[in-house]
Structure formats: structure tokens, C-alpha cells
Amino acid sequence: FYLNVLDIPPRPEFGGKKADVGNVNYLQLAVRSRIKLFFRPATLNQSVADAARQVTWSRVNRGNQTFLRADNQTPYFVTYKKIALKSDRDIQSLTQPGMVSPYSVKEFTLPGKNLYGASVIWTVINDYGGYEEGKSSIK
Structure with a gap:
């Protein structure tokens, strides 16, 4: 709404x-x-950060472009303020993070191709407008 x-x-x-x-x-x-405004039924009692931890990340190659795919199989909208890839040598931030809808997949264009060994560092916006950070692996 x-x-x-x-x-x-x-x-x-x-x-x-x-x-x-x-x-x-x-x-x-x-x-x-x-x-x-988001209406959340009383039966959904998990926090947004917990839902963000359940999002799975994978790499997708399509032609000469590489995408980072976020698969959200939770009943929550997860709004990312920041998404970055951290490898041993480098941190690459995505220029346009956004919202991943419930039970959906969203692909983010990556600035580089070297994702091997990288992890996803993310910041989500919680129910109170604050930020919560986390880290996920790429499968």
C-alpha cells in the first residue's frame, strides 16, 4: 500500500x-x-534480517554478462540498501540494490566476473527503517 x-x-x-x-x-x-506501507499478518513473526539470511545467492552467466541471483523463498519482502561481493582481494558493490519480493527471484548485474570464493555482504532495511547487516555465501 x-x-x-x-x-x-x-x-x-x-x-x-x-x-x-x-x-x-x-x-x-x-x-x-x-x-x-507493508501489512504483515500476525502469523509472520520472523524478522526481516532472518528472512534475508534465508535468501540464497547464486551466479548466473548469460552470454558475456554475469548476474548475481537472489532467490527469496520466504513470505517477506526483503529490501536491500547495499549488496557487495567480498573476495580475498577485493570488494565490489552493486550499483542498484533493491527489493526482492516473496517467493521470487531477482537478478543483479555484476560489475565484474570473478566471483569464485566471494561472499555476499548485504545490508537490509528492517521494519523500523534501520539497517541490519549480514553475510551469505554464493552457491
Whole structure:
């Protein structure tokens, strides 16, 4: 669900009267906010970080491109703030992490091909807007 909120303030009052647009200068700002809301049934009592630990990661080669596949077989939306690959010598961050839907697979384009021995370092956004970090292996 999305909650859309639009706040348009009234014209300011000076001396108990509404300001006359022709006589007084003022700055008026309208603020629009869009908030994504998730409804979670009471039967889903696991944390998002625990769900993120259950996501399996694998490497996929398609033509001359390499992808990192995230397979989320949990009933949770897992939102990644950061995804990076850590090998013995290097850390490569993905430029566009995102959300992996429940019971789905998402592929991320990799900046390099050398994934052997690498692990996935991730940061997820929890229910309170905070960050939780973790590490997973590539299968």
C-alpha cells in the first residue's frame, strides 16, 4: 500500500487578517510525501534480517554478462540498501540494490566476473527503517 499525503498550508495571517497577496511577500511550500506501507499478518513473526539470511545467492552467466541471483523463498519482502561481493582481494558493490519480493527471484548485474570464493555482504532495511547487516555465501 502507498500512503500519499499532501500538505498545503493556508495563507499566513498578519494582524488577525489573511495576507493580501498584492501587499505582502511570503513563501508558501506544499509538501507531498509518499510512504510505502507493508501489512504483515500476525502469523509472520520472523524478522526481516532472518528472512534475508534465508535468501540464497547464486551466479548466473548469460552470454558475456554475469548476474548475481537472489532467490527469496520466504513470505517477506526483503529490501536491500547495499549488496557487495567480498573476495580475498577485493570488494565490489552493486550499483542498484533493491527489493526482492516473496517467493521470487531477482537478478543483479555484476560489475565484474570473478566471483569464485566471494561472499555476499548485504545490508537490509528492517521494519523500523534501520539497517541490519549480514553475510551469505554464493552457491
